Amino acid sequence: MNRDPLPPLTAFPPVPFDAPGRTSPVAGAPTLSQLGDAARAMVPYLREQARNTELERRVSQKSTDMFREAGFFKLMQPARFGGYEYGFTAFIEIISELARGCASSAWGCSLGAIHQWAVSTFPEQAQQDVWGENPYAIMCGSYAPAGKAEKVDGGYTVQGEWHWASNVDNSEWALLGVVFPPNEDGTSPGAGFVLVPRKDWRIEDNWHVVGQAGTGSKTVAIDQPVFVPAHRRLTFAEASSNNPPGASVNTNPIYRIPFLSAVPVCLASPMLGNAQGAIEVFEELCGSRVTRGAVAGGGNRLSQFFPVQSRLAEAYASVDAARLLLYRDTTEVEKMAASHTIIDVPTRIRNRRDHAFSTRLCHQAVEGLFSSVGGAGLSLDQPLQRMWRDANMMARHISLNWDAVSSMVGQYHLGLEPKGQY
Known part of the structure; x- marks a missing residue:
């Protein structure tokens, strides 16, 4: 006796959670469905290029341009700078889709996109520094407080090496972990981040690894002390406070979520x-x-x-x-x-x-x-x-x-x- 074919099994059904961040509050922003379709369309290309990405030890400029044109770096960027202000749930959907084709390429896109959210938690002037002249700027990051920030008039000087800065080749800025000096009253703000533009650091090409080679997670090196204005500082305590400095200008609640x-x-x-x-x-x-x-x-x-x-x-x-x-x-x-x-x-x-x-x-x-x-x-x-x-x-x-x-x-x-x- 012939049997009817079994119905297809939906491998990964639609997300059963009604998260606020799955809808953009920005008029004219592409829908999450449209962004997902764009990510899905890139999977064959990313899979085809994955071997070259690994051999080149970086995400290509072409792939980065494709991510940028699709709007993936705008996912969590503030609307004031052309972003869509989606939340983390939307972010997971887009990045995991890209990783079906190439985990290294998706990792590079992921860090570029998530750091747009991170910059949005800094003071307003820091956001202007990063995006005022180039709203398409993205950044790499090395979170461990590997350097010391020395207090000077108007800010700090920083120097040192920061390892594992993924997608550094395609980044215009770097988010770097540092230890801040004590305050004037003797209390210490502890560790945190500073934002440093590309002109102030060099790339040390030392990423030779058995996996994730395509992420290009090389070292950011600052050989001589460079000046970082005080407004480009964010302490770990502020980042975890439920009310970071950027929350005063970026009113979307996603920017209040602890780091x-x-x-x-x-x-x-x-x-x-x-x-x-x-x-x-x-x-x-x-x-x-x-x-x-x-x-x-x-x-x-x-x-x-x-x-x-x-x-x-x-x-x-x-x-x-x-x-x-x-x-x-x-x-x-x-x-x-x-x-x-x-x-x-x-x-x-x-x-x-x-x-x-x-x-x-x-x-x-x-x-x-x-x-x-x-x-x-x-x-x-x-x-x-x-x-x-x-x-x-x-x-x-x-x-x-x-x-x-x-x-x-x-x-x-x-x-x-x-x-x-x-």
């Missing part, structure tokens, strides 16, 4: 899309590859093996779970900000946990798929091996590393002082 409550999604989103892309590539490989050699099951398609079927199912479940965690958390903080509710420490700790755990789920998904393909998956022209290397690289980022983040979360639940950034 680490949502910003790490710029790292988790490429991981999410990379895992989705790995599933797609794996399914294509299973449909075409026939096993060879004197082994049990030789001559059968990969798709006929139980472990392959099981690992594919687990990958789907893991990626879907990771996606739901990220959307739930970002939806909640967007709603809290919109209602002028303080985003408290328990919420921040929970979000940091889920940034890392969603990454762990995606990493496990790619590991499981890659373990099933045998020698056919090892060729350098086979996308899955690059996706596997990229996944391992991203999972080791300190902001996403499960060992680092989970210990902080465990400390919090045990009543200890959490040792980490949240």
Whole structure:
């Protein structure tokens, strides 16, 4: 008896969360659906160019121009400078879509786009400095306070080296972590960020890595002290305050969200899309590859093996779970900000946990798929091996590393002082 074909399974259904940030408040801005279509249309090109991106060790100027023309760097930029003022939930959707094609390219776009939000939390004059003459300017960043800021009249001088500044080749500015000197009353503002234009730093080309090579995460070097005006300073305390300096001029509530409550999604989103892309590539490989050699099951398609079927199912479940965690958390903080509710420490700790755990789920998904393909998956022209290397690289980022983040979360639940950034 003939059976009707099974209905298609929607791999990743529409987001079931009604987040404020999924709608732009800016008249004439493209809809999220239109932006998503533009990202989807780029996936074949990004996948085709991914090997070259890795070999060049940077995101190409052409890809960067495509991101800019599509409006992706305007996603979270203030309307006053031509931006769309979308929230983090919209951001996740666009960046994860791009990462289906190339995780390194999506990572570069992700950092360029998220730093538009970060600049928006600085004082108004800093925003004018960055975008006043060039509203299309984007920036790289190195968050660790690797340099000291020396107090001088009107601001600070900074000098040093800042590593892992992703997409530095395509950036007009740099957001750099520093330690600030004590205030006049002896209290210390601690660490924070300064904004430095491209003319004041050089690129040290030292990015030679096994995964995510295309991110171009090279070093920003300032060999001689350069002046940074005081208005281009943002302390970590201000960034986490629910009311950073930029909130007085950028009234959209997304600019009040504490820095680490949502910003790490710029790292988790490429991981999410990379895992989705790995599933797609794996399914294509299973449909075409026939096993060879004197082994049990030789001559059968990969798709006929139980472990392959099981690992594919687990990958789907893991990626879907990771996606739901990220959307739930970002939806909640967007709603809290919109209602002028303080985003408290328990919420921040929970979000940091889920940034890392969603990454762990995606990493496990790619590991499981890659373990099933045998020698056919090892060729350098086979996308899955690059996706596997990229996944391992991203999972080791300190902001996403499960060992680092989970210990902080465990400390919090045990009543200890959490040792980490949240």
